Amino acid sequence: MRLHQAATAISRDHAGEVPRDLDALLALPGIGDYTARAIRTFAFGIPEPVVDTNVRRVVARAVAGQGEAGPPRMATDRDAVWSVLSPVTEELQVQGAKALMELGALVCTARKPLCEQCPVRDTCAWRAAGYPAYEGTTAPRQARFEGSDRQVRGIILRELRHSDIPVPETFLVTLWNDRLQYERALASLLEDGLAVREADGITLAS
Ligand code: SF4
Structure with a gap:
C-alpha cells in the first residue's frame, strides 16, 4: 500500500522520477x-x-x-x-x-x-581486546512471530491476495483457531486500510 502511495506521489510531484533530495525522499509515504x-x-x-x-x-x-x-x-x-x-x-x-x-x-x-x-x-x-562480554543495555527483543497477531494478519492477507473475489468471513474465520485473535487481526487490517469489508466478504484494499 505504501509502495503504491509512494509511486503515486513520485508520479504526481516529481514527474515520475525518484527524487535525489533527502527531504523529498523522506516526504514520500513509507520512506x-x-x-x-x-x-x-x-x-x-x-x-x-x-x-x-x-x-x-x-x-x-x-x-x-x-x-x-x-x-x-x-x-x-x-x-x-x-x-x-x-x-x-x-x-x-x-x-x-x-x-x-x-x-x-x-x-x-x-x-x-x-x-x-x-x-x-x-x-x-x-x-x-580479547572479545570482552557486552555489559551495556540491550535492545528490547521483538515479540515472537508464531502465534502473534502479525501471523494472523499475514494469514488473512495471503488468503485475500489469492482471491479475485471477496472472501466470505465464514471462511476466513476458519483459518485461525482463536476467534478473538482472528477478529482482532481482521479489525486491525480494516482499520489500517489494508482490507475492505464488502457485502459478500473481505477484499484487499485497491
Ligand atoms: S568479524 Fe567482526 S569481530 Fe571479527 S574481526 Fe571482523 S569486525 Fe571484528
Whole structure:
C-alpha cells in the first residue's frame, strides 16, 4: 500500500522520477530515514551513513570494541557510521556503505563472527581486546512471530491476495483457531486500510 502511495506521489510531484533530495525522499509515504539514505547511496551514488542492525554491530565491534551495539539511537548511530566512512573519497564511501552491510550480514554475524576471514581483523577493537562480554543495555527483543497477531494478519492477507473475489468471513474465520485473535487481526487490517469489508466478504484494499 505504501509502495503504491509512494509511486503515486513520485508520479504526481516529481514527474515520475525518484527524487535525489533527502527531504523529498523522506516526504514520500513509507520512506523512512534508512530507506531514504539507502536510495541516495545505492541508487544515486550519493554517500550517506546507511545504518541497519548488521552495520551497527560491525561498527560497535570493530571501532568501539563492544560485542553488541545496544539499543538503536538514530543520530548517534549515523555519526558512528559516518566517522568510519568520512575519511575516504566519495566513491569509496559508497563502496564502504555496501561493504559494512555485507560484512555484518556474512562475516561479522551476531552469534559466530568469522574473524579469520574478516578484512578488518587486524584493526578490530573488539578482537584486539580479547572479545570482552557486552555489559551495556540491550535492545528490547521483538515479540515472537508464531502465534502473534502479525501471523494472523499475514494469514488473512495471503488468503485475500489469492482471491479475485471477496472472501466470505465464514471462511476466513476458519483459518485461525482463536476467534478473538482472528477478529482482532481482521479489525486491525480494516482499520489500517489494508482490507475492505464488502457485502459478500473481505477484499484487499485497491
Ligand atoms: S574481526 Fe571479527 S569481530 Fe571484528 S569486525 Fe571482523 S568479524 Fe567482526
